[in-house]
Amino acid sequence: MTDNGNSERPIPRTGRPGKRKRTDAQQDLRDRPSTIRDVASKAGVSVATVSRTLAGNYPVSDETRARVMAAVESLHYVVNVHAKALSGRVAGPVALVMKDITGPSLAHVAAGVEQEAADRGRLSLVCATHDDPAREDDLVQLMREQHAAAVLLVGSVVPDEAYDRRMIGYAEALNAAGSRLVLVGRPAPAPDLPVTVVDYDNRGGAFQATSHLLASGHRRVLFLGGETGLSSGDERRAGHRDALRAHGVDHAEELDTAGTYTRASGYVRTRDALRAGLEFTAVFAASDVVALGALAALREAGLDVPGDVSVVGFDDVPFATDLTPSLTTVRVPYEELGRTAVRMALSRTQAPADDHVVLGTQLVIRRSVRRLDW
């Protein structure tokens, strides 16, 4: 024993009496992460002292601290987060659940979430559902197992009864586990639920967009809306109609289309409208990628934007400024959406109530709209 001879009590044992699978001791350093006991024995102190030295919340003599730190260095010791979580408290991660990460808007939400989470010392778990509700169920379950501090469900949905039921279930299950459900860009299923809702003003943004077109003298606006039923789609449609009504413009049924948020959908609907001989001087696409399709169809038809037809989008994705012409669109604060969601979920005081917030949207005027009265 290499005890420093000042005590009869046994020095902390190197290993437990329990069996060790590994027979040759030389391998121990190689493939098994070193534990606090390894550090303790190497430093000739107890595990309690090592823990306290590293935590720095307890007086430790300089000499002991030095020995412990040296042992930590030489063993490349890092704490085992599972053990730490099991005993002391560990800040749970933030879980981000979305349909897909590659879309520019969702990527920005993710960036905001990651940044705010990191600022608060949390890790971010990112998962894609690919629009599969069963997968969403599994993920919420999984996040409960992981003790996630908050579970963020991001992206527009069809708010039917099944959706409400699922969200209610999630909210309660997470709440019971001390976590928090956060709905980002999707509606609350019911009032007084333990849920945080962070949304943005779809309706107001669409209102601004269409108002801008109407104020520029356009009267026949082809609306390339999102899917009917989808929350963001319906809200943007409502904002569009609000604006028509507010400006006393008749709502032409045939100009009010619905479809998916894809380039293809924008392309097809615009092309078909042109083929059908519909008259319009402007297009309001309910998303920038839809606008992309519209621009392609218009260009193909030999129409100039904004010379012949004006176009407005929605989202303000990064490339909107680089299109020809640069796209007038509605800016959605996606990154701020993510940050706010994390902030609200984590800094929630003991208020058990639900909390909602709606971030504003804002028209960004570029070059894809022409004033007709010029």
Next chain:
Amino acid sequence: MTDNGNSERPIPRTGRPGKRKRTDAQQDLRDRPSTIRDVASKAGVSVATVSRTLAGNYPVSDETRARVMAAVESLHYVVNVHAKALSGRVAGPVALVMKDITGPSLAHVAAGVEQEAADRGRLSLVCATHDDPAREDDLVQLMREQHAAAVLLVGSVVPDEAYDRRMIGYAEALNAAGSRLVLVGRPAPAPDLPVTVVDYDNRGGAFQATSHLLASGHRRVLFLGGETGLSSGDERRAGHRDALRAHGVDHAEELDTAGTYTRASGYVRTRDALRAGLEFTAVFAASDVVALGALAALREAGLDVPGDVSVVGFDDVPFATDLTPSLTTVRVPYEELGRTAVRMALSRTQAPADDHVVLGTQLVIRRSVRRLDW
């Protein structure tokens, strides 16, 4: 006692003899996640039986199973992953460390990583470094604590000596902890290191791009390269020069520029080249966003693409097809890059050696290049 009366043995106790902070039992369900002991006591069995019932790796009578499942349901029990990790083995997460998540190419890598990880039953931790080496150090450390199965460092770098040292440290530290360092899109710091490298053929892609321009009759190609020193930038530059050499075209120093991978850089360099009166009939931008800037500058100068100047990009970001004109570019299999990285890191057999793979890149011909000899 609601025991079913068929045994004298004491039913498992409800709680441990140890002290409980909570005094009023009614609160127990509310804020503390229920444990396997809660389930066991509710079902009138031992914790071992509950564990085995849930794991399904041990014979359990139908009646017992039903009771356990009922208890699980009613208590909304989920296993505590930390406890599980401490005892049996739990598949560690995959950690993805990158400069920023919002870029289209990195987002696609992330999507590939997430998908492959999910397919293998792993969670994905996503972190942004914002190009801060110290943050990268912290994250690697953090991932070691988290027992990540693999740590993926994604994105081009300046491979200087400090970089090598850091990567070597990471590789060894992670390897010692049973994890694996994976470098994606960046070079290996040294041979025979426990590291997995997944890269793509920057040089070959650039060679194809410039070759395409030269084969189309262009002789003076403005090269908008990436930063000198940056691995991907240097490789693409090398590929470009290879092609010039292969086609016997003189390398004109003034046409070979370096800068950042930003739209602004592409814009400024193209504008300056035009102002300086440099003669060129084609532009090869070392990334699509740089091409975006070039397109804007050309347009501003009243030049038509591809009528007056041809343009080729690199990356094949999603919007490349939607530009005016659609952009001829080099496709990089970003998503596959992510998938491959995870696959290689996780399905690595006991081969302790380093393993490298280079994915191919491929020219995608669209409408931004004109044949000069027509």
Next chain:
DNA sequence: GGGACGAAGGGAAACGTTTACTGTGCGATC
């Protein structure tokens, strides 16, 4: 000179699982 006190450190419980051991009955086998 004696007690109080603070600094420093150790022992061991507790966190929630999994699983190796140990029993039990009970039907089948010789």
Next chain:
DNA sequence: GATCGCACAGTAAACGTTTCCCTTCGTCCC
């Protein structure tokens, strides 16, 4: 009819930390 084996269930050790509680030792104050 004793025995073997199997289905089923419980006990307890182990996983790696943190922290409560206890001990020791030196100082300071009256």
